[in-house]
Amino acid sequence: MGLTKFEIAQRISQELKNGYYVNLGIGIPTLVANYIPKKISVILQSENGLLGMGPFPDKNNVDPDLINAGKETVTTLSGSSLFNSAESFAMIRGGRVNLTVLGAMEVSQNGDIANWKIPGKMVKGMGGAMDLVASAKNIIVAMMHTNKKGESKLLKECSLPITGIECVKKIVTNLAVIDVENGKFILKERAPGISVSEIIEATEGELIVAEKVTEIKV
Amino acid sequence: MNKVFKSAAEAIFDVENNATIMLGGFGLCGIPENLIAALVQRGSKNLTCISNNAGVDDFGIGLLLKTRQVKKMISSYVGENAEFERQLLNGELEVDLIPQGTLAERCRAAGAGIPAFYTPAGVGTEVARNKEKKVFNGKTYLMELAFDSDFAFIKAWKGDTLGNLIYRGTARNFNPMMAAAGKITIVEVEELVPAGSIDPNIIHTPSIYVDRIFEGSNYEKRIEKITTQ
Numbered sequence: 001m002g003l004t005k006f007e008i009a010q011r012i013s014q015e016l017k018n019g020y021y022v023n024l025g026i027g028i029p030t031l032v033a034n035y036i037p038k039k040i041s042v043i044l045q046s047e048n049g050l051l052g053m054g055p056f057p058d059k060n061n062v063d064p065d066l067i068n069a070g071k072e073t074v075t076t077l078s079g080s081s082l083f084n085s086a087e088s089f090a091m092i093r094g095g096r097v098n099l100t101v102l103g104a105m106e107v108s109q110n111g112d113i114a115n116w117k118i119p120g121k122m123v124k125g126m127g128g129a130m131d132l133v134a135s136a137k138n139i140i141v142a143m144m145h146t147n148k149k150g151e152s153k154l155l156k157e158c159s160l161p162i163t164g165i166e167c168v169k170k171i172v173t174n175l176a177v178i179d180v181e182n183g184k185f186i187l188k189e190r191a192p193g194i195s196v197s198e199i200i201e202a203t204e205g206e207l208i209v210a211e212k213v214t215e216i217k218v
Numbered sequence: 219m220n221k222v223f224k225s226a227a228e229a230i231f232d233v234e235n236n237a238t239i240m241l242g243g244f245g246l247c248g249i250p251e252n253l254i255a256a257l258v259q260r261g262s263k264n265l266t267c268i269s270n271n272a273g274v275d276d277f278g279i280g281l282l283l284k285t286r287q288v289k290k291m292i293s294s295y296v297g298e299n300a301e302f303e304r305q306l307l308n309g310e311l312e313v314d315l316i317p318q319g320t321l322a323e324r325c326r327a328a329g330a331g332i333p334a335f336y337t338p339a340g341v342g343t344e345v346a347r348n349k350e351k352k353v354f355n356g357k358t359y360l361m362e363l364a365f366d367s368d369f370a371f372i373k374a375w376k377g378d379t380l381g382n383l384i385y386r387g388t389a390r391n392f393n394p395m396m397a398a399a400g401k402i403t404i405v406e407v408e409e410l411v412p413a414g415s416i417d418p419n420i421i422h423t424p425s426i427y428v429d430r431i432f433e434g435s436n437y438e439k440r441i442e443k444i445t446t447q
Contacts, residue, residue, distance in 0.1 A: 046388070047318065047319075048244040048245075048247070048388050048391055049244075049388045049390055049391050050388055055447060056445045056446050056447050057446055057447070058446055058447050059446050062441065062444055062446065063387060064246075064247065064389075064439035064440070064441045065247060065248070065375070065386045065387030065388065065389040065439070066387040066388055067244070067245060067247045067388055067441070067442070067443075068388075069244075070443070071244075071245035071246070071247070071298075071442040071443050072443040072444075072445035073441060073443070073444055073445050073446070074445075082387060082388065082390060083390070084322075084385075084390050084391060084392070084393070084394045084395060084422075085244070085270070085318070085319075085321075085322035085391045085392045085395070086322040086323055086325070086326040086394075086395050088319075088322070089318065089319030089322050089323065092319060093319060093337065093338065093339070112342075120307075123296070123303065123306055123307070123313075123315075124295060124296060124297035125293060125294050125295040125296050125297070125315040126294060126295070126315065126316075126317055126318070126345075127294050127295040127318050128294070128317065128318035128319060129317075130317035130318075130319075130320075130339045130340050130343065130345065131317045131318060131319030131320065131337075131339040134337075134338035134339045134340070134341060135338055135339075161343065161344055162342065162343050163343060164341075164342065164343065165341065165342035165343075
């Protein structure tokens with residue numbers, strides 16, 4: 001229902017600006033790299049120590065010494081640089097990364113994000129997510145509006161252990177584009193074929209409907 | 219001064235039970251394969267391992283988990299390892315999960331003579347429990363401590379007999395900070411060259427941090443996720 005994960009990535013790509021340094025998380029965020037508008041230049045940061053990350057290699061150019069933060073083989077682009085993990089997080093905490101796109105299990109209406117742990121079930125760790133959300137100037141969450149049980153992932157308060165507080169600025173889901181402002185969700189855009197009331201129904205947190213809700217264009 | 223050892227087994231002659239060991243690498247990229255294999259052979263137990271990840275079931279630190287040599291893991295991300303998850307959920311393994319940037323900086327601080335630092339990562343989360351908090355310019359930060367590690371196991375691409383090192387690609391990751399942080403730093407390289415044959419301009423880790431070095435063999439350099447176009 002609504003956007004596919006590819007269309008979510010495509011919508012997020014519209015937020016990119018020329019000259020941005022961008023960190024893309026694992027999952028839907030990684031797909032954003034496929035939709036960077038041709039007329040702008042965006043440099044991807046991979047927190048394992050690479051600026052200027054390129055596409056996946058072809059079969060003959062796989063290099064075990066060149067992976068992304070999701071441990072997948074990648075390539076470097078012209079103008080790229082390599083560095084150690086302390087330096088990588090120095091540029092993240094130092095506020096040099098312009099945009100961070102992350103997946104999430106839950107987001108609360110004050111911008112808290114939970115995406116690293118389900119107590120008793122999943123214990124994988126936070127990786128670099130806590131450093132990213134604590135410092136990034138602009139964080140966009142890419143996720144499905146509801147979980148597999150059909151429950152809203154946009155909540156008054158996160159029920160899962162949180163990754164960071166008051167940090168998410170925008171959420172793009174299969175149903176809608178929602179901003180986080182002053183402790184509330186603001187509905188800005190709706191997916192084609194999805195009504196405002198369906199989005200309200202699927203949102204547990206307090207949702208303000210903007211004066212003008214436009215249809216998402218991808 | 220001779221830092222050169224013949225093999226991994228000889229280079230870890232004094233790694234005893236209860237040791238704390240830093241291991242470089244991100245996933246399986248840039249991990250000290252030869253040193254891990256030698257440690258499995260040596261059988262040292264009750265180890266505390268500081269490493270970003272815990273390997274996979276049959277490679278990397280996963281090999282040390284299988285033989286139950288690890289008492290505690292300090293990592294940022296431990297997915298993709300069923301044996302690890304089983305030991306953790308059964309309470310057989312202690313695990314300290316910490317943010318990746320904090321992990322890197324706790325290594326860096328240890329090597330730089332800085333006992334503690336403040337970071338925003340983890341504020342308001344369970345990572346902040348029992349940690350000193352301090353406000354700078356209106357923003358809250360957590361105090362984090364430098365690591366204290368007996369050994370650092372490092373993988374570099376090329377090294378000289380004095381211990382000057384160069385890393386390759388994203389296999390650099392945590393290796394340089396850990397090299398500086400280990401009380402005893404043991405390095406394996408794919409190619410060991412005579413001192414003086416690496417251009418000083420391009421050395422990543424200066425020799426002063428390195429106690430022991432050897433040329434590794436039979437590198438598998440396994441790729442966790444081969445992804446192609």
